[in-house]
Amino acid sequence: MRLPVVAGIDGSARSMAAADWAAREATLRRAPLRLVHATPPAPGLVMPVTAAEAWQQVGEEVLQHAVADLGERYRDLVVRSEHMSGYPAETLLSAAASAGLLVVGARGTGGFDGLVMGSVALSTAASAACPVVVVPGQAADKGDKEEAPAADGPARVVTGLDAHEPINETADFAFAAARGHDALLRVVHAWALPADSVSPLMLDVTEEDRATWEDQELLLLSDALRAFREKYPEVAVQPDVRLLHPAVALLTASSGADLLVIGRHTESGAPEGRLGPVAHAVLHHARCPVAIVPYAG
Structure with missing residues (x-):
């Protein structure tokens, strides 16, 4: 079985552009696509149950939206999703250990205006066991035009x-x-x-x-x-x-x-x-x- 292409998503337009790139690549490789969303530990020692559940629900909705969107546009592609608890960089590095390729956006929801490269992209590019593709922020504005x-x-x-x-x-x-x-x-x-x-x-x-x-x-x-x-x-x-x-x-x-x-x-x-x-x-x-x-x- 071909190793999957793994894409990290956080709901941002940049991560969805990276997931779209990963979907096209997985289609070309005839490999499954695995979408990974990480929910980091809550700040502080205790988090109200309702807040924790809401945080988890946000992650589930991000994955559901991505799976539905990519599944609609890449009908021959096998898309799986995984919601994991942990810091994004560590979670993606763990997922990369059994992947053929890891795809991430240059920046996610964090950072600030003017920041070109986020910490997750830098960490995974520097440490992943498999090849990593970093999709720049400009791709988020190109949409489907990149397919041709x-x-x-x-x-x-x-x-x-x-x-x-x-x-x-x-x-x-x-x-x-x-x-x-x-x-x-x-x-x-x-x-x-x-x-x-x-x-x-x-x-x-x-x-x-x-x-x-x-x-x-x-x-x-x-x-x-x-x-x-x-x-x-x-x-x-x-x-x-x-x-x-x-x-x-x-x-x-x-x-x-x-x-x-x-x-x-x-x-x-x-x-x-x-x-x-x-x-x-x-x-x-x-x-x-x-x-x-x-x-x-």
Whole structure:
């Protein structure tokens, strides 16, 4: 049986946009969709019974509405719901342990105006056992328009790949996503000197030197992609070498994309529950859904 796609919902428009994205993804994967709502512990030691029951009822209504809405629009999709007691981040991390994918909104009902990324999204992206897709707030305003590719071309998936040390898990996820969405895959390899020695955006080099470097790195990138192209022959690949800081390169390349795929190091030496600087920057500034794929090694 295929592992479920799990979506966390709290009743906000942002979480419903994430649940809709998860429903489309589950449909493509032919996997069940599991909607999870967490009711956190009540503040204080004692909560009146009527208030506690009302709090639980709100959660049940959120789930019922989501199941009915998604079931109506995705008739072939198996949708299950689960109302759990606990803090949202901890609850979703527990659910992710038996999921193929976890989908969350960038922000939920908490936070404040101007906040781009909520604590639940950051916590799950940094610690989940399975890949996590964070759907940005802009998706809540797009509605069903996201179901169709952009008018100016096919769907696009973007991923970053270090041609010198390619990460198999991240590349596999990106290629599989491109195949599932019948999308063009743009693979970005970027490099820049430390920001304290040069401009953080672009190196000041001659056009001739830049062209030479790009040719060399493009050959390396082509070599790194060879095995994945053989594994996914149906995926159209666009190699993209950029003399930019990796975060800037990925954000630039993903403008108008349908999905941006990045990796998260999970080795014992890596800080637990923390994202690297590139992932952190991408999550805070990307305007498309971002997939964070854990990898070891």
